Amino acid sequence: MRTTTYSRLAAALAPVFILLTAGTANAATCEEAFVKKGNPITGLRFTAAVTVADLPPAVAIGQMRGLVAAKGYDIMADEAEYGSMLIEQPMTGGARAFPIQISATQTGGIGTVVMEAKLRAGQATKADAAMAEMCGMLNQIKGGKAGAAAAKKGATATTIAAAPVKISALGFSQQVSKDTERNAAGILTRYKGKQFTIDGLVDYVTKDGKDFRVGYKIPQPYEQAIRLPNQAPFKTDIVCYMAPGQAAYSLQLKPNKSIKLTGTVDDFDEYKHVIWLKDCRPAL
Structure with missing residues (x-):
């Protein structure tokens, strides 16, 4: 089941990985790698990604936990050791929550972190707003010692309580x-x-x-x-x-x-x- 899920995700994000693995020196920025698919009727999909040197998956997810918790996202699942996290944009009185999957991998010392937001049918937001939100978090990811320190701090972060x-x-x-x-x-x-x-x-x-x-x-x-x-x-x-x-x-x-x-x-x-x-x- 885990292999099938990851295989589907890899296939869906293939265009992003092609951009990011074209060469470290020419790696696309998060904004350049941003992809929008679907429509409000069938469901919008937004994908963003970054590559960072010396970034193990667990370190990437630890940092992401701190970032998303501070912004009020609900953390549904956190499997840092597997480079996987599921968060949700919280529900409001007029809209249901929607999931955002975060995946982290490392190849040849280079870490890749991918976020994929899956809006439900009938939900809509502007691509520019989605890109700003997702890349705003991904661009804060660090590698090396600075990344490890940030991950240690973020690993225990909890979501800030919102107003009723x-x-x-x-x-x-x-x-x-x-x-x-x-x-x-x-x-x-x-x-x-x-x-x-x-x-x-x-x-x-x-x-x-x-x-x-x-x-x-x-x-x-x-x-x-x-x-x-x-x-x-x-x-x-x-x-x-x-x-x-x-x-x-x-x-x-x-x-x-x-x-x-x-x-x-x-x-x-x-x-x-x-x-x-x-x-x-x-x-x-």
């Missing part, structure tokens, strides 16, 4: 459901620890031990007046565990009352289709 994402309960449910349909294994990696401000209607309020639990009212797909194209055939329920000190607020809630709560994603059940948030409070 504002989204409707139905919109959040649909996004999580679609992500579950694609690959449930990535849900907690993508969402756990992130804050969301979710507005919707109360489905129920109950007491769970010492905690108050509030469920959002989410209609089944077949109950929705308007269904999105390629929508998942199931819903994901959203449950908020209220923060301490919210008893008075919780006891005043009732079914079908409008609520807007800010909480942190804590857990997920792919079989029951439920995502739980903790420390929920009324949004200001």
Whole structure:
């Protein structure tokens, strides 16, 4: 499986490697090697790459981790020893996340680092903006002792916490459901620890031990007046565990009352289709 994946990636990035391996002295810059493929309807693909002397794969990935974490990207997988990393452009209230694969190799003492961004169908951005973002990071990669020092520092970097994402309960449910349909294994990696401000209607309020639990009212797909194209055939329920000190607020809630709560994603059940948030409070 690993060999097949790498083979496909190598084939897709062949034009970039041809430019970069034409000779060290004449190696293309990141901007010259930048490639755009596809379109917003089928899905855009952007590829950027750099070559750096004395750059082992693990050192390259260590540096990239520090760079992407500082810019707020979600780190989905980090296999530095294999020269591989998967990151995502974080979701916003109006757009789903999309993946960016980073691969590092070394031949004859020369390291090559490649980034490939895969936008989802319907998503769009200008090629110049994509090139500036990707090359802006790749051009910071260093080789030799300076690169090793930067990699050591970046290897333990964590993504900077972003402001809570504002989204409707139905919109959040649909996004999580679609992500579950694609690959449930990535849900907690993508969402756990992130804050969301979710507005919707109360489905129920109950007491769970010492905690108050509030469920959002989410209609089944077949109950929705308007269904999105390629929508998942199931819903994901959203449950908020209220923060301490919210008893008075919780006891005043009732079914079908409008609520807007800010909480942190804590857990997920792919079989029951439920995502739980903790420390929920009324949004200001």
